[in-house]
Amino acid sequence: MxxxxxxxxxxxxxxxxxxxxxxxxxxxxxxxxxxxxxxxxxxxxxxxxxxxxxxxxxxxxxxxxxxxxAGSQLPPLVFDDEQAVAIALALRTASSLGVDMEEAAARALGTVTRLMPSRLANRIENLEAASSGDRGRVVVDPGVLLRIGEAIRVGEELRFDYASPGSDPVGEDAPAPRRNEPHHLLLHAGRWYLIGYSPEKAEWRIYRVDRITPRSHSGRRFEPRTVPGGDPARFLAARFKGSTGADTWACWGEATLDVPLAAVAPYLADGSAEALAANRCRVRLGSWSWGSLAAAFLRFEADVAEAEPAALRAAFATLAERARSASRP
Incomplete structure (x- = not known):
C-alpha cells in the first residue's frame, strides 16, 4: 500500500x-x-x-x-517492528553466547532501543538478561571464532596452542602446537566447541574454543569430510554422553524403586519409568559410566531392587564399599 x-x-x-x-x-x-x-x-x-x-x-x-x-561498508539499515524486537532480544541475551562482546552488544542495544517507538520498547523493557553474578561463565575472543570460521570456510588446516587442564602453556614443557582440519563450530551449553579431524591421529577431535590460541596458518588445504553420523550437533552431544557413535548414553540400566512414579517422573530427562504399584515403579536411566548410573538411581533416596544388567549390580556393590569407607571416622 x-x-x-x-x-x-x-x-x-x-x-x-x-x-x-x-x-x-x-x-x-x-x-x-x-x-x-x-x-x-x-x-x-x-x-x-x-x-x-x-x-x-x-x-x-x-x-x-x-x-x-552487499557493499564495501555497512550502510544504515531499516527494520520493521518484528525485526527490531528480534534484534533487541538477541542483543539482550548476547552474554549467553559465550563470546567476549558484551560491551559492543550493550552499545548496539542502546542504539536500537533509543530509536524504538515506545510501543516496541515497552515489549522488551522487562526482559533483562542477568549476567552480573555469573563469575564462572566462560567467554571466547570473537577474533578466535572468526579465525576458526574462516579456516572452515576455505578448508585450511589450523595450527594452535591448546590449554588442556593441567598443562603448562609456556616454557620448555609446553606441548607442541596442535594441527587440525576444522569442520564445524558449535555452541553447546554456553560454550563454543570446534569439531575437527586430526590427520596425525586419524580421528575426529573436539576442542573447547576458549582454550584455543591460533598460530599462523600452515596454508595446507584439505578436502571436507563428513562427521560420523552426518550430524555435527548429535556427534557433539554423543561425546558428552560418553559415546563415540550414536547420540545415546554409553550405559543403560533398569531398577525397581520403592517410590511413587510421580516422585521420579520430573527428573528422568531422557530416561523412562512405569508404575508397578502406588508406591513402586520401574525406572530406566542412562549415563556415561556404570558407577555414575548407579549413583543416578540412588539420588531418589529410595530402596533399589532388581537392577539390570549385571554391570549395574556390580557398580552398586562398588558404590556400597566406597560409602562404607566414607562413613568411617
Whole structure:
C-alpha cells in the first residue's frame, strides 16, 4: 500500500530502502506502485540511495528493476517492528553466547532501543538478561571464532596452542602446537566447541574454543569430510554422553524403586519409568559410566531392587564399599 499521498523525499527513501531489503529483486513498476510514485521518481530515489553508499544493481527484464547488494561498508539499515524486537532480544541475551562482546552488544542495544517507538520498547523493557553474578561463565575472543570460521570456510588446516587442564602453556614443557582440519563450530551449553579431524591421529577431535590460541596458518588445504553420523550437533552431544557413535548414553540400566512414579517422573530427562504399584515403579536411566548410573538411581533416596544388567549390580556393590569407607571416622 502507498506510504502517503504526498510523501516527503526522506520518508520515501526509507520506504524504498525497506522494500529493497525485503526481497531480492524488485521490478521498477512494482516499486512505483508500492510507493505511489512514478517510475521516474523511483529512478531518482535509487540514485539518491547510491549516493549514500548503498550498492543497488539494475536488473534486466521486460520492465527492468533493482537489486540491493552487499557493499564495501555497512550502510544504515531499516527494520520493521518484528525485526527490531528480534534484534533487541538477541542483543539482550548476547552474554549467553559465550563470546567476549558484551560491551559492543550493550552499545548496539542502546542504539536500537533509543530509536524504538515506545510501543516496541515497552515489549522488551522487562526482559533483562542477568549476567552480573555469573563469575564462572566462560567467554571466547570473537577474533578466535572468526579465525576458526574462516579456516572452515576455505578448508585450511589450523595450527594452535591448546590449554588442556593441567598443562603448562609456556616454557620448555609446553606441548607442541596442535594441527587440525576444522569442520564445524558449535555452541553447546554456553560454550563454543570446534569439531575437527586430526590427520596425525586419524580421528575426529573436539576442542573447547576458549582454550584455543591460533598460530599462523600452515596454508595446507584439505578436502571436507563428513562427521560420523552426518550430524555435527548429535556427534557433539554423543561425546558428552560418553559415546563415540550414536547420540545415546554409553550405559543403560533398569531398577525397581520403592517410590511413587510421580516422585521420579520430573527428573528422568531422557530416561523412562512405569508404575508397578502406588508406591513402586520401574525406572530406566542412562549415563556415561556404570558407577555414575548407579549413583543416578540412588539420588531418589529410595530402596533399589532388581537392577539390570549385571554391570549395574556390580557398580552398586562398588558404590556400597566406597560409602562404607566414607562413613568411617
Amino acid at each position: 502507498p506510504v502517503s499521498d504526498s510523501p516527503s523525499t526522506s520518508r520515501r527513501l526509507l520506504a524504498l530502502l525497506s522494500l529493497l531489503q525485503a526481497r531480492r529483486d524488485w521490478p521498477a513498476p512494482a516499486l512505483a506502485r508500492r510507493l505511489d510514485v512514478s517510475e521516474r521518481t523511483v529512478r531518482r530515489d535509487i540514485e539518491r540511495l547510491r549516493d549514500l553508499d548503498y550498492t543497488i544493481d539494475s536488473t534486466r527484464g521486460p520492465d527492468g528493476g533493482y537489486r540491493l547488494q
